[in-house]
Amino acid sequence: MTPTVTTSGDLPGGATYDVTVIGGGVVGAAVARELAKYPLRTALVEARDDIGEGTSKANTAILHTGFDAVPGSLEARLVREGQRLLAGYATGSGIPVERVGALLVAWDEEQRALLPGLLAKAERNGYHAGRLLGAEELYGREPRLGPGALGALEIPDESIICPWTTPLAYATQAVRAGVHLHLGCRVLSIESGPYSGSDTGSGAAGGRHTLTTSRGPLHTRYLVNAAGLYADEIDRRMGLDTFTVTPRRGELMVFDKLARDLVRHILLPVPTAAGKGVLVAPTVFGNVLLGPTSEELDDKTDTDSSADGLHFLQEKGRRILPELLDEEVTAVYAGLRAATGQEDYRIQAHPDRRCVTVGGIRSTGLTASMAIAAHVTGLLDGIGLDLGTPRELPAVTMPNLGEAFPRPYLRADLIGRDPAYGTIVCHCERVTLGEIRDALSATVPPGSPDGLRRRTRAGGGRCQGFACGPAVRALFEGARP
Amino acid sequence: MTRNERAVDVLVVGAGPAGLGAGAELAASGAGRVEILERELDAGGVPRHCHHSGFGGRLRGGDTGPDYARQCVRAAVRAGAVLRTGVTVTGWVNATTAGSAADGPADAPSPAGAHVLDVTGPAGLERITARAVVLATGARERPRSARLIPGGRPSGVYTTGELQQAVHLYGQPVGSRAVVIGNEPVGHAAADTLRTAGVEVVAMVTDQPPSPVAALLRLQGRCPLLTRATVIGLSGRARLTGVTLRHEDGRTLTVPCDTVVLTGDFVPDHELARRGGLTLDPGTRGPAYDPEYRTSRPGVFAVGNLLHGVERAGVASSEGRAAAAPVLRHLAGTVPPARRPVPLAVDAPLLWIAPNRTGPAGARPLRGRFVLRTARRLDHPVLVVTQDGRELDRQRLLLPAVPGRPFHLGAGWLERADPHGGTVRITAV
Ligand SMILES: Cc1cc2nc3c(=O)[nH]c(=O)nc-3n(C[C@H](O)[C@H](O)[C@H](O)COP(=O)(O)OP(=O)(O)OC[C@H]3O[C@@H](n4cnc5c(N)ncnc54)[C@H](O)[C@@H]3O)c2cc1C
Ligand SMILES: Cc1cc2nc3c(=O)[nH]c(=O)nc-3n(C[C@H](O)[C@H](O)[C@H](O)COP(=O)(O)OP(=O)(O)OC[C@H]3O[C@@H](n4cnc5c(N)ncnc54)[C@H](O)[C@@H]3O)c2cc1C
Numbered sequence: 001m002t003p004t005v006t007t008s009g010d011l012p013g014g015a016t017y018d019v020t021v022i023g024g025g026v027v028g029a030a031v032a033r034e035l036a037k038y039p040l041r042t043a044l045v046e047a048r049d050d051i052g053e054g055t056s057k058a059n060t061a062i063l064h065t066g067f068d069a070v071p072g073s074l075e076a077r078l079v080r081e082g083q084r085l086l087a088g089y090a091t092g093s094g095i096p097v098e099r100v101g102a103l104l105v106a107w108d109e110e111q112r113a114l115l116p117g118l119l120a121k122a123e124r125n126g127y128h129a130g131r132l133l134g135a136e137e138l139y140g141r142e143p144r145l146g147p148g149a150l151g152a153l154e155i156p157d158e159s160i161i162c163p164w165t166t167p168l169a170y171a172t173q174a175v176r177a178g179v180h181l182h183l184g185c186r187v188l189s190i191e192s193g194p195y196s197g198s199d200t201g202s203g204a205a206g207g208r209h210t211l212t213t214s215r216g217p218l219h220t221r222y223l224v225n226a227a228g229l230y231a232d233e234i235d236r237r238m239g240l241d242t243f244t245v246t247p248r249r250g251e252l253m254v255f256d257k258l259a260r261d262l263v264r265h266i267l268l269p270v271p272t273a274a275g276k277g278v279l280v281a282p283t284v285f286g287n288v289l290l291g292p293t294s295e296e297l298d299d300k301t302d303t304d305s306s307a308d309g310l311h312f313l314q315e316k317g318r319r320i321l322p323e324l325l326d327e328e329v330t331a332v333y334a335g336l337r338a339a340t341g342q343e344d345y346r347i348q349a350h351p352d353r354r355c356v357t358v359g360g361i362r363s364t365g366l367t368a369s370m371a372i373a374a375h376v377t378g379l380l381d382g383i384g385l386d387l388g389t390p391r392e393l394p395a396v397t398m399p400n401l402g403e404a405f406p407r408p409y410l411r412a413d414l415i416g417r418d419p420a421y422g423t424i425v426c427h428c429e430r431v432t433l434g435e436i437r438d439a440l441s442a443t444v445p446p447g448s449p450d451g452l453r454r455r456t457r458a459g460g461g462r463c464q465g466f467a468c469g470p471a472v473r474a475l476f477e478g479a480r481p
Numbered sequence: 482m483t484r485n486e487r488a489v490d491v492l493v494v495g496a497g498p499a500g501l502g503a504g505a506e507l508a509a510s511g512a513g514r515v516e517i518l519e520r521e522l523d524a525g526g527v528p529r530h531c532h533h534s535g536f537g538g539r540l541r542g543g544d545t546g547p548d549y550a551r552q553c554v555r556a557a558v559r560a561g562a563v564l565r566t567g568v569t570v571t572g573w574v575n576a577t578t579a580g581s582a583a584d585g586p587a588d589a590p591s592p593a594g595a596h597v598l599d600v601t602g603p604a605g606l607e608r609i610t611a612r613a614v615v616l617a618t619g620a621r622e623r624p625r626s627a628r629l630i631p632g633g634r635p636s637g638v639y640t641t642g643e644l645q646q647a648v649h650l651y652g653q654p655v656g657s658r659a660v661v662i663g664n665e666p667v668g669h670a671a672a673d674t675l676r677t678a679g680v681e682v683v684a685m686v687t688d689q690p691p692s693p694v695a696a697l698l699r700l701q702g703r704c705p706l707l708t709r710a711t712v713i714g715l716s717g718r719a720r721l722t723g724v725t726l727r728h729e730d731g732r733t734l735t736v737p738c739d740t741v742v743l744t745g746d747f748v749p750d751h752e753l754a755r756r757g758g759l760t761l762d763p764g765t766r767g768p769a770y771d772p773e774y775r776t777s778r779p780g781v782f783a784v785g786n787l788l789h790g791v792e793r794a795g796v797a798s799s800e801g802r803a804a805a806a807p808v809l810r811h812l813a814g815t816v817p818p819a820r821r822p823v824p825l826a827v828d829a830p831l832l833w834i835a836p837n838r839t840g841p842a843g844a845r846p847l848r849g850r851f852v853l854r855t856a857r858r859l860d861h862p863v864l865v866v867t868q869d870g871r872e873l874d875r876q877r878l879l880l881p882a883v884p885g886r887p888f889h890l891g892a893g894w895l896e897r898a899d900p901h902g903g904t905v906r907i908t909a910v
Contacts, residue, residue, distance in 0.1 A: 254626075258755055305631045307713060328748065331626045333634065409571065409601045412483040419603035424569050427520055430601075462752075464624030466642040470651040
């Protein structure tokens with residue numbers, strides 16, 4: 001089967017889709033992948049020119065255990081299940097994950113007093129490997145920690161993961177299994193009417209939606225609204241007024257790889273009345289992350305960083321890991337959490353609309369994505385979509401972007417077969433011509449040099465293009481049709 | 482692991498003017514097998530993409546960068562150095578300790594005092610043992626992120642290095658209206674490149690106060706120079722739409738443009754130096770080194786912009802050549818008995834001094850002088866050299882010391898420094 005990925009022009013006409021997923025973030029891509037297991041005609045439509053261009057590209061990239069979720073909530077369950085599912089999936093598909101463990105560090109008596117309660121909460125969430133550490137053991141584990149820490153709660157299974165490869169792996173697998181991916185395709189309006197086509201499967205829940213998109217009309221029987229920050233607006237286009245998304249911005253700083261040895265674990269703040277606080281974490285790319293801030297906005301496109309935000313992060317970082325601030329900053333970015341005024345996820349089936357809304361996936365969606373997908377598929381089944389018999393999807397192998405695993409520039413076998421894997425183009429990140437070439441001809445190719453960076457790391461290093469920017473851009477442009 | 486293992490006498494990392502200078506002089510003086518490794522497909526370093534003239538001999542008006550790069554390459558190859566391009570040194574096998582085989586992994590037998598480095602190239606992986614290593618990895622301009630400039634992440638944001646390659650090596654379109662941040666020579670090189678590419682330079686910006694002389698000389702027919710101003714934000718989602726500046730007095734101003742070039746603010750490319758466990762100088766952020774280009778690791782030398790951010794190409798090349806003699810002494814085992822190096826440090830507003838360690842008795846820095854930088858303009862300063870409260874020297878500069886440009890301190894006081902004493906401090910009064 002030739003994979004269907006379209007990026008411009010009118011949408012291909014043809015039969016009505018059984019299900020259309022709106023939004024190609026990590027959640028929408030996971031849902032599309034789950035649906036790909038079934039004999040359905042499925043489409044994934046994304047407004048931007050690539051998968052994972054929204055909140056999914058700008059988070060803290062932690063695979064959470066869910067130890068601190070609200071016990072009994074849907075989020076607690078889906079994060080716990082999602083962590084297990086994604087950890088297994090990552091191993092099989094080449095998504096880098098490192099189980100570095102987390103330490104919730106108490107910096108004052110108030111925070112230390114909260115640790116036993118957090119441990120008990122973890123137990124209630126079904127997480128039993130947590131442990132309290134005294135100051136001495138803490139400094140033994142994290143010698144570069146700033147002075148004054150009193151103790152910590154250790155969560156050994158908190159892990160770091162590649163946030164970019166994850167949605168790409170889902171989308172790649174979905175597309176290869178027959179899901180149609182339409183990029184650059186913004187859903188503008190939705191009209192729902194009785195179904196009048198000749199396809200099978202009408203019945204009691206029959207009827208179809210006509211989506212007007214920036215690339216023409218699209219017909220579908222069922223809809224999954226996974227539009228992230230815009231999930232409220234998509235719902236409203238269907239006459240559903242369920243919640244309002246308020247973007248909550250989180251700014252982050254990425255420090256140079258030469259800082260990586262300063263920290264061994266994810267250093268989490270102890271959540272207090274004053275907020276969730278700022279963390280320091282290694283990344284699978286071998287950098288160190290500091291952030292995020294938390295600020296309510298009303299502009300869903302405002303992913304700017306701010307002078308105040310960066311200043312705040314520097315102050316926090318100096319306390320946690322003083323030497324970190326002496327290192328160069330490689331990147332600064334901001335992501336927007338889709339807050340809806342409710343702690344829990346807002347995943348809801350609307351039987352009369354043949355639609356499932358996946359809203360409020362605020363700050364754990366990367367972790368929970370696979371469990372959310374399974375849950376949503378169950379809800380679709382519950383509102384009358386005949387799923388059919390599932391099959392195993394052929395495995396997918398994604399290019400490794402993780403420092404903890406052998407990268408092509410270190411692999412004599414690969415270079416021996418093809419010298420392009422020994423030709424380094426991006427020097428800071430050691431990205432080879434072979435990897436760039438592979439990414440440009442992948443099942444889901446990048447829509448911009450930025451997309452190429454998320455597939456290869458090219459241009460994402462400390463020099464930010466001083467040495468390789470034009471070379472990488474030329475390769476990208478050269479591969480464009 | 483399948484690595485092709487080889488041995489050389491001297492491994493030079495980086496084929497810019499400094500590495501090529503070192504390689505040429507070493508090969509010419511019979512240092513044995515001298516190999517220069519360059520990660521780019523073309524050797525020559527930064528001058529490869531500086532299409533303006535001003536390189537090499539000042540008296541001749543100077544060559545263009547690419548011409549100068551070719552001359553450096555030719556000289557090194559003609560002298561007998563082995564130059565290999567498209568080959569990257571990725572790390573050290575015996576990272577933290579110099580020498581003894583017992584310290585290295587079992588698969589890396591290293592003769593006492595030798596260094597073992599890993600290399601990646603299209604022909605495969607190598608592990609090269611060298612009796613001496615010369616690091617010449619250069620410097621880069623700090624990008625927007627490292628300067629902590631807030632705002633969006635639109636395209637159209639360059640450093641001079643990226644801009645020059647885009648225009649001169651790749652012929653890529655740049656934009657139509659540009660703001661150049663920085664008023665140092667490299668900023669003017671960026672402005673020239675922009676004009677070559679048909680881009681209007683709408684302003685140059687510096688955080689420094691106006692300099693009386695420069696103001697008279699430069700502004701005729703050129704773009705306005707905005708002084709005492711810093712960038713506080715970039716706007717635009719997909720493409721840059723403007724640069725917001727704040728004047729020292731608090732006023733802010735947004736200049737509409739689709740391109741901004743962040744120039745100057747060089748930081749040494751010190752990754753390999755740090756991975757090798759070399760001590761860094763806190764001022765330059767390059768390896769700490771003495772007048773003989775010796776780093777904290779015996780047998781590892783460093784030259785060029787790696788030591789001190791940007792200098793003229795001729796200086797980098799001379800440093801490379803000057804390092805040959807101490808490298809040869811190291812190879813011959815005739816290094817004067819080790820002496821504890823005394824660190825040199827500066828007081829604000831001075832930023833750094835290089836070299837920043839004292840060397841063996843009698844060793845003098847290039848041209849008998851140290852190079853320094855200041856954070857703000859100093860009119861005819863007196864540089865005072867002290868050690869443990871004792872004044873060693875006092876030198877008046879005839880010209881003002883200006884940010885982003887080198888000025889110098891004569892090295893005559895070196896023999897008065899106590900080799901067993903504390904840090905030597907340089908203060909501007
Ligand atoms: C600062 C920060 C830190 C975080 N840290 C973590 C973490 O460590 N671990 C973790 O598990 N989670 C974390 N998260 C949460 C995680 O990033 C999100 O939950 C997840 O990315 C949400 O994915 P999504 O697919 O719902 O949304 P998005 O990625 O925003 O995807 C929605 C997509 O829908 C598209 N779309 C919108 N409207 C339309 C339309 N009309 N037509 C077509 N397409 C449309 C958008 O373009 C977008 O691509 C963090 C979030 C933030 C902001
Ligand atoms: C925009 C600009 C304009 C300039 N204009 C002038 C001028 O008009 N006149 C003048 O005299 N000077 C000028 N200069 C300064 C001059 O170019 C530099 O001083 C000179 O290039 C420094 O030489 P270098 O060898 O130390 O470093 P570089 O030229 O930077 O060379 C370092 C080399 O090392 C290589 N390298 C780094 N790491 C590795 C590794 N791990 N493995 C293999 N190779 C590696 C790099 O690829 C690079 O080629 C200018 C500089 C700039 C940026």
